Amino acid sequence: MSQSFRIAQGGRIDRDNQLKFSFNGKTYTGQAGDTLASALLANGIHMVGRSWKYHRPRGILSAGAEEPNAIFQLEKGEKTIPNARATQVELYDDLDASSVNCWPSLDFDLLSINSKVSRMLPAGFYYKTFMWPKSMWMKYEHIIRKASGLGKSPEVNDSDRYEHSHRHCDVLIAGGGVAGLTAALAAGRAGARVILVDEQSEFGGMALSSYDKIDGQPVSDWIQAAVAELQELPEVMLLPRSTAYGYHDYNFLTINQRLTDHLALNNRKGGREKLWHIRAHQVVLATGAMERPLVHSNNDRPGIMLASAVSTYVNRYAVKPGERAVIFTNNDSAYQTALDLNAAGAQVVAVVDARSQSSSELANMVRSAGIEVMNSCAVVDTSGGKRLQSVQVMSLSSDGQSVSGQRRTLSCDLLAVSGGWSPVVHLSSQSGAKAVWNEEAAMFIPGEPVQQQASVGSANGTLELKLSLIEAANAGNAAAKACGFDSNMKAPQSDAVISDPIMPLWLVPSDKEKGREPKAFIDLQNDVGSADIELAAREGFHSVEHVKRYTAMGFGTDQGKTGNINGMGILAKTLNQTIAETGTTTYRPNYTPVTFGSMAGQNLGSRLFDPARKTAMHGWHEENGAEFEDVGQWKRPWYYPKAGETIHDAVNRECLATRNSVGILDASTLGKIEIKGKDSAQFLEMMYTNNWMKLPVGMARYGFMLGEDGMVMDDGVTIRLAEDHFYMHTTSGGAAGVLSSMERWLQTEWPEMEVFLTSVTDHWATAAVVGPNSRKVVSAICEGIDFSAEAFPFMASRVGKIGELECRINRISFSGELAYEVNLPANYGRFMWEKLMEAGAKYDITPYGTETMHVLRAEKGYVIVGQDTDGSITVDDLGMSWAVSKTKVDFLGKRSLTRPDTARTDRKQLVGLLTEEPDSVLPEGAQLVNDPGAATPVPMVGHVSSSYYSACCGHSIAMALVKDGRRRMGETVYAPLADGRVLKATITQPLFYDKEGAKSNV
Amino acid sequence: MLLIECPWCGERDESEFSYAGEAHIARPLETEKLSDEEWANYLFLRKNIKGLHREQWNHAAGCRRYFNVERNTVSYKISGSYKIGEQGPVGDDT
Amino acid sequence: MSDLFHQQSPIVQIKLTEPKANQPLIREIPFQGFLNLRGRPNNPDFMTAVKKVLGCSLPIEANTVVVSGDYKIYWLGPDEWLVITPTEQQRKVQSELISALGVIFSSVVDNSSGVTIINITGDNAANLIARDCPLDLHSTVFKAGQCAQTRLAKSGAMIAPLLDGSGFELIIRRSFADYLLLWMQDALIEFEA
Structure with missing residues (x-):
């Protein structure tokens, strides 16, 4: 194998299982158990991309979720993944990765000229330069996006499947390191329902990279035993490869589990990711801590890595990230990295420690190993191109504010840095707890919990293993107890380690003149340097949130996990205030990026994106070639084209057939509500604008419902079935809203009223049989009803039988024709429909859809609530004041009808429009003006609400809402269209067909 | 995602409920006697409280009952749910 | 009664299949x-x-x-x-x-034609429902004798544990039944292997 930086022994990789992968077109090998990052390092590859603004070479910095540089595009086509963090990508056979931010290639980058002119690209550069003139931004943006940007959006549909699941638990533990495992054991042993979530493939967290001991055994053995025990507990669920990325109200967490990303493409089966929605009684956050880089000149070269990441690569992945290493630190933990590198056979040139002394056991072990420790020193600069070649070290003053003496050059290919640790407070902060600055430990730690939640271990700022285990056991016990379980697990034991305190160092001083020093980077992903923060402060940005947005610090896929804290430190110093006063930016979901696929799950496509509600006759409509229209969530037949027919042909045919003989419409979607109780009529008096007390049993009435603002909310026909029993129809789209509105009045305002409401929308199938021959068709299949005009008048309702089935027939018309609505329970809907089709065959009964329904009703000037009204239209605006009682003391919305604006006589009113060209159909929504030649902005006087070609009239017809329209009969308005045409139309009454109403009166 | 206690069904996920605005707005009895200003008050003006807020919710996907919730509009903490016509809890303003 | 013969279930357009692997069984109890x-x-x-x-x-x-x-x-x-x-x-x-x-x-x-009953039984019955239902379906919380109206996917359902502990009974609205069954059939894919 050519993995020349692979250490001969140790690590958690599978040495027998070699994998091939390609990076930027070249093939390499790695081992099972590697991440893409560790495999690249095993092959000696540090430089993995270029920075987005200056196009400087950048290398792998970290070994985890915080990675700002090693961001790759994986795979191609339907499997492509933009912006994958190589540090978290498990290596699989034939993995294909490429750098995202270099063009035309990683080694030769045309845009690296930006690096040479970096002084011309300060913070806010893009805004300052390109936002003016504003009209040019779109053009600039196109070029900038190509030159910067991260991964490429997929150009084909994602072929993967994404799962969703909801769970409830007693205790959710985020983070499966030793603290999380301990908390899980405590709660799990007590019998609590526990979910343990960890983003890595193996539980154990940072401890997988260490040689610590717990309960006297190597930590890896302890982890293995703990995981084995948890797996056996029936109420414990372990979620590896899962990121708890959102912590919402009331302990609701969103977790993304990666199910197949670690497998070779051809071995993947089932869903790619699973989004868990978890509601927990108690949450324990054991999310660990992240190491911070140090900010000095040229701190961004490939070969500069976080010290703990170096230890992880050495210990966990058996990879040597360098042969000659310098350690630069301000705290104790990096000394372990020196020992780890030394043990792996790398040369550790020196430990450069900003602190004036380091005398802990760990530091002394480093000295004993013969490694030079340089106290009161700092790395002030580095050199190298695509790989680090040396670092320059100078003496650092005890306050960390200045450097002095000679530059000493240390030749090295690896600089392992540690600026201390930042607890991963993201989830705690998302939960509402404000992060608190701890001056002594120089870190933000979780604030007082505001939900049922506790943070433990290094996530809580408790970096020492022994104390971390105690904290975790206590939290696990407490969480289980809070859920009613008896839990008293003792904490696992570990040896105490005494460390020397950290010396905060946010910006390493330079020996160069202020303003002439090379760039020192804070945010590697967004190329934000220390000077940018200082500039932002000078330009008046003092709030950390403003500085973030001005400099772009903390943007991007890594959200500033490594760099933000240094930026805040520098901002605090620039503003001459404490970090506590400066504060931190807000942590919001998502912790790491989440795929759109995961969010969407299977709610995709025409079948599952939104429910399609279907009537009992849906299958018949499909079999008979109907085109469907969405009405709310309902699928309604739109029209039934015959071979070769356009929609217009079909609608013209359906209209004429209905007017001349008989048509049939599936009207099942209308809302239907049974209203029962002695106060029902009184209740309807309040709900509707007209009178209901005297409606005879067996008769129906049309009514308008208003909102309390006086505007039309819904309309429909309601039948009186008995003195205390009504049957209400609502619009198809308004059914749910009307029912809950009526329930609301009854439950909250008039609880003394004896009225019960029951929705029966789904129970009844309804066919409207319409046209001069409708009586013959309906009476042919329905027994027990006298269909004569005298016995069964317009607006009457009768019960009869179809075969042995009880049916209800309502003589209602939404077309101006003689018409009957036939109702049977929906299980018999198709049976009923086919019976009617059979009976109507000799009259050439014609099924018609919503389009014909619209034409027929518009010919008669009947309105559709929601089309001819829009929430700002009153009954009077519709010209239907006859439907509003003048005598009733009260009904909903009545008082609003006399408000000055509602009572105005020049409101927009419903009128008809006839176009000058009879065949021109005005587009619905078209705005109307009096004078299209007037100076802009041309005053708009109204709009077209309904417009069709009427085959029965032989010309187009339209309804419109026109200002003061009723007084403008015969006047002309114009509709200027988007295509430049201007249609001329005459205002008429909104009634175009059978103006005397003779056709329904038969 | 809130966890809302329906006075009948107990704690349920927010997605089962629909919001119905500020609670304890009684419909005036003799509406015709109200001045335009009084009517507008009832119709349009809401407190928009920063802090403890009494509001109506409907357990739309559940028992379809309307009830009142006292919720802190800053912290989203719910101090209690109560049936229409009942006295609400006296929540602390935190 | 002969007229019963003319009834059609709300899920007449759905073909229910035999469960594979770990898939729960989905069956309609029609015409109640x-x-x-x-x-x-x-x-x-x-x-x-x-x-x-x-x-x-x-x-x-x-x-x-x-x-x-x-x-x-x-x-x-x-x-x-x-x-x-x-x-x-x-x-x-x-x-x-x-x-x-x-x-x-x-x-x-x-309301006999307004709703129908779907029984979901088998090891993954709860997991199937839990794919998009916010209710806690755990057997210690939701027991035989209890029922709950809740949200299911983008519709709703009355859910009750079956008395024999084999799964759940769902009562769903007719007009949403086709959608919910399509949703369930799609959800089954997760348990195919």
């Missing part, structure tokens, strides 16, 4: 009698009249089910119940309830 009953439980006349017809007291504890002979009665709300009867008894029960209740403030409404 469903009566929506409303009345005030604090009115003893109402409670007594109903008990006389159904042979048991209405469940007044929220989200519980009472079984009485051939009838099952589900709590829907503090003044609302769902009475499920065998198909052929629905008319009889409905008219008996109406006449027993007389002028007592109440409502008895036939």
Whole structure:
């Protein structure tokens, strides 16, 4: 194998299982158990991309979720993944990765000229330069996006499947390191329902990279035993490869589990990711801590890595990230990295420690190993191109504010840095707890919990293993107890380690003149340097949130996990205030990026994106070639084209057939509500604008419902079935809203009223049989009803039988024709429909859809609530004041009808429009003006609400809402269209067909 | 995602409920006697409280009952749910 | 009755398949009698009249089910119940309830075609539902004898654990049934392997 930086022994990789992968077109090998990052390092590859603004070479910095540089595009086509963090990508056979931010290639980058002119690209550069003139931004943006940007959006549909699941638990533990495992054991042993979530493939967290001991055994053995025990507990669920990325109200967490990303493409089966929605009684956050880089000149070269990441690569992945290493630190933990590198056979040139002394056991072990420790020193600069070649070290003053003496050059290919640790407070902060600055430990730690939640271990700022285990056991016990379980697990034991305190160092001083020093980077992903923060402060940005947005610090896929804290430190110093006063930016979901696929799950496509509600006759409509229209969530037949027919042909045919003989419409979607109780009529008096007390049993009435603002909310026909029993129809789209509105009045305002409401929308199938021959068709299949005009008048309702089935027939018309609505329970809907089709065959009964329904009703000037009204239209605006009682003391919305604006006589009113060209159909929504030649902005006087070609009239017809329209009969308005045409139309009454109403009166 | 206690069904996920605005707005009895200003008050003006807020919710996907919730509009903490016509809890303003 | 022959289930356009691997079994129990009953439980006349017809007291504890002979009665709300009867008894029960209740403030409404029953059984029954349902379905929390109306995917359902512990009974609305079954069939894919 050519993995020349692979250490001969140790690590958690599978040495027998070699994998091939390609990076930027070249093939390499790695081992099972590697991440893409560790495999690249095993092959000696540090430089993995270029920075987005200056196009400087950048290398792998970290070994985890915080990675700002090693961001790759994986795979191609339907499997492509933009912006994958190589540090978290498990290596699989034939993995294909490429750098995202270099063009035309990683080694030769045309845009690296930006690096040479970096002084011309300060913070806010893009805004300052390109936002003016504003009209040019779109053009600039196109070029900038190509030159910067991260991964490429997929150009084909994602072929993967994404799962969703909801769970409830007693205790959710985020983070499966030793603290999380301990908390899980405590709660799990007590019998609590526990979910343990960890983003890595193996539980154990940072401890997988260490040689610590717990309960006297190597930590890896302890982890293995703990995981084995948890797996056996029936109420414990372990979620590896899962990121708890959102912590919402009331302990609701969103977790993304990666199910197949670690497998070779051809071995993947089932869903790619699973989004868990978890509601927990108690949450324990054991999310660990992240190491911070140090900010000095040229701190961004490939070969500069976080010290703990170096230890992880050495210990966990058996990879040597360098042969000659310098350690630069301000705290104790990096000394372990020196020992780890030394043990792996790398040369550790020196430990450069900003602190004036380091005398802990760990530091002394480093000295004993013969490694030079340089106290009161700092790395002030580095050199190298695509790989680090040396670092320059100078003496650092005890306050960390200045450097002095000679530059000493240390030749090295690896600089392992540690600026201390930042607890991963993201989830705690998302939960509402404000992060608190701890001056002594120089870190933000979780604030007082505001939900049922506790943070433990290094996530809580408790970096020492022994104390971390105690904290975790206590939290696990407490969480289980809070859920009613008896839990008293003792904490696992570990040896105490005494460390020397950290010396905060946010910006390493330079020996160069202020303003002439090379760039020192804070945010590697967004190329934000220390000077940018200082500039932002000078330009008046003092709030950390403003500085973030001005400099772009903390943007991007890594959200500033490594760099933000240094930026805040520098901002605090620039503003001459404490970090506590400066504060931190807000942590919001998502912790790491989440795929759109995961969010969407299977709610995709025409079948599952939104429910399609279907009537009992849906299958018949499909079999008979109907085109469907969405009405709310309902699928309604739109029209039934015959071979070769356009929609217009079909609608013209359906209209004429209905007017001349008989048509049939599936009207099942209308809302239907049974209203029962002695106060029902009184209740309807309040709900509707007209009178209901005297409606005879067996008769129906049309009514308008208003909102309390006086505007039309819904309309429909309601039948009186008995003195205390009504049957209400609502619009198809308004059914749910009307029912809950009526329930609301009854439950909250008039609880003394004896009225019960029951929705029966789904129970009844309804066919409207319409046209001069409708009586013959309906009476042919329905027994027990006298269909004569005298016995069964317009607006009457009768019960009869179809075969042995009880049916209800309502003589209602939404077309101006003689018409009957036939109702049977929906299980018999198709049976009923086919019976009617059979009976109507000799009259050439014609099924018609919503389009014909619209034409027929518009010919008669009947309105559709929601089309001819829009929430700002009153009954009077519709010209239907006859439907509003003048005598009733009260009904909903009545008082609003006399408000000055509602009572105005020049409101927009419903009128008809006839176009000058009879065949021109005005587009619905078209705005109307009096004078299209007037100076802009041309005053708009109204709009077209309904417009069709009427085959029965032989010309187009339209309804419109026109200002003061009723007084403008015969006047002309114009509709200027988007295509430049201007249609001329005459205002008429909104009634175009059978103006005397003779056709329904038969 | 809130966890809302329906006075009948107990704690349920927010997605089962629909919001119905500020609670304890009684419909005036003799509406015709109200001045335009009084009517507008009832119709349009809401407190928009920063802090403890009494509001109506409907357990739309559940028992379809309307009830009142006292919720802190800053912290989203719910101090209690109560049936229409009942006295609400006296929540602390935190 | 011969007219029963003409009935069509709301999921007539769905083809239910035999479960593979770890898939739960999805089966419709079609054509039951469903009566929506409303009345005030604090009115003893109402409670007594109903008990006389159904042979048991209405469940007044929220989200519980009472079984009485051939009838099952589900709590829907503090003044609302769902009475499920065998198909052929629905008319009889409905008219008996109406006449027993007389002028007592109440409502008895036939909704037999408005809903249908879907039973989901097998090891992954709860996991299938939990794919998009916010209810806690765990057996220590949601037990036989309980029921709950809740959100299911982008629709709703009345869910009750089956008495034998084999899974769940779902009562869903007719117009959403096709969608919910499509959703379930898609959800089954997760348990295919």
